[in-house]
Amino acid sequence: MTDRPVLQMAAPRRGKPPQHFADLNHDERAALMREHGLPSFRAKQLANHYYAHLTVDPDDMTDLPGDAKGPLTEAVFPPLMKKVTQAEADGGATLKTLWALHDNVKVESVLMKYPERATLCVTSQAGCGMACPFCATGQMGLTRNLSAAEIIEQVRLAARAARDGDLGGDPVRLSNVVFMGMGEPLANYKAVIATVRALVAPAPEGFGLSTRHVTVSTVGLVPAIDKAAKEGIPVTLALSLHAPDDEAPQ
Numbered sequence: 001m002t003d004r005p006v007l008q009m010a011a012p013r014r015g016k017p018p019q020h021f022a023d024l025n026h027d028e029r030a031a032l033m034r035e036h037g038l039p040s041f042r043a044k045q046l047a048n049h050y051y052a053h054l055t056v057d058p059d060d061m062t063d064l065p066g067d068a069k070g071p072l073t074e075a076v077f078p079p080l081m082k083k084v085t086q087a088e089a090d091g092g093a094t095l096k097t098l099w100a101l102h103d104n105v106k107v108e109s110v111l112m113k114y115p116e117r118a119t120l121c122v123t124s125q126a127g128c129g130m131a132c133p134f135c136a137t138g139q140m141g142l143t144r145n146l147s148a149a150e151i152i153e154q155v156r157l158a159a160r161a162a163r164d165g166d167l168g169g170d171p172v173r174l175s176n177v178v179f180m181g182m183g184e185p186l187a188n189y190k191a192v193i194a195t196v197r198a199l200v201a202p203a204p205e206g207f208g209l210s211t212r213h214v215t216v217s218t219v220g221l222v223p224a225i226d227k228a229a230k231e232g233i234p235v236t237l238a239l240s241l242h243a244p245d246d247e248a249p250q
């Protein structure tokens with residue numbers, strides 16, 4: 001008899017990913033600039049490069065002081081993920097990318113071009129603790145939560161790929177994000193809400209997506225749904241009901 005995966009709400013503790021600009025709020029970014037001996041308005045310039053121009057390359061940042069920008073960008077934009085493999089389908093209109101995170105944990109994101117939109121399916125957890133019996137990720141158990149910056153980086157890299165014509169040729173704007181990759185997004189509540197805020201905030205504080213174009217898919221963690229409803233961000237919630245009650249299948 002095979003062992004069934006069990007429901008696992010708490011994420012195992014593992015080494016944290018490096019702190020990244022996208023993890024920080026306004027005040028923390030200003031404090032970081034002070035640590036580097038820079039005025040706080042530099043944080044806004046960095047945010048503009050990151051969210052609006054989708055770049056972390058100091059050579060693109062002509063408005064930053066020449067001698068400071070190399071060390072600064074290395075410190076604030078540490079690499080969070082490396083591309084392991086990328087598979088194409090639908091004549092290049094779908095790109096499925098496998099990423100290795102700082103601790104070599106692997107996660108996937110999928111970028112899809114449709115006639116009216118380009119959609120990214122992001123991963124919010126490495127593995128998943130919800131143990132849905134039909135789902136391959138659910139059989140893996142939960143390895144760890146992703147940080148906000150690890151989710152936001154999936155979006156930045158996809159938005160850049162779409163802009164640069166990697167989705168079957170023509171440049172397109174990433175318009176939609178769905179939290180339907182690995183993991184139960186509401187079980188990684190803080191990072192997912194921080195990511196949603198960055199998705200819908202106008203540039204330079206975020207990617208400026210419409211709230212109608214952001215979908216958080218959940219198996220139905222009711223306390224987290226109640227909490228999310230009070231956040232004041234009217235994104236779409238997709239509820240995936242797998243059973244008529246809360247009892248675990250025997």
Ligand code: SF4
Pocket residue numbers: 128129130131132135136137138139181182183184219
């Ligand atoms: S919540 Fe989603 S990712 Fe997690 S086990 Fe269920 S179907 Fe799979």
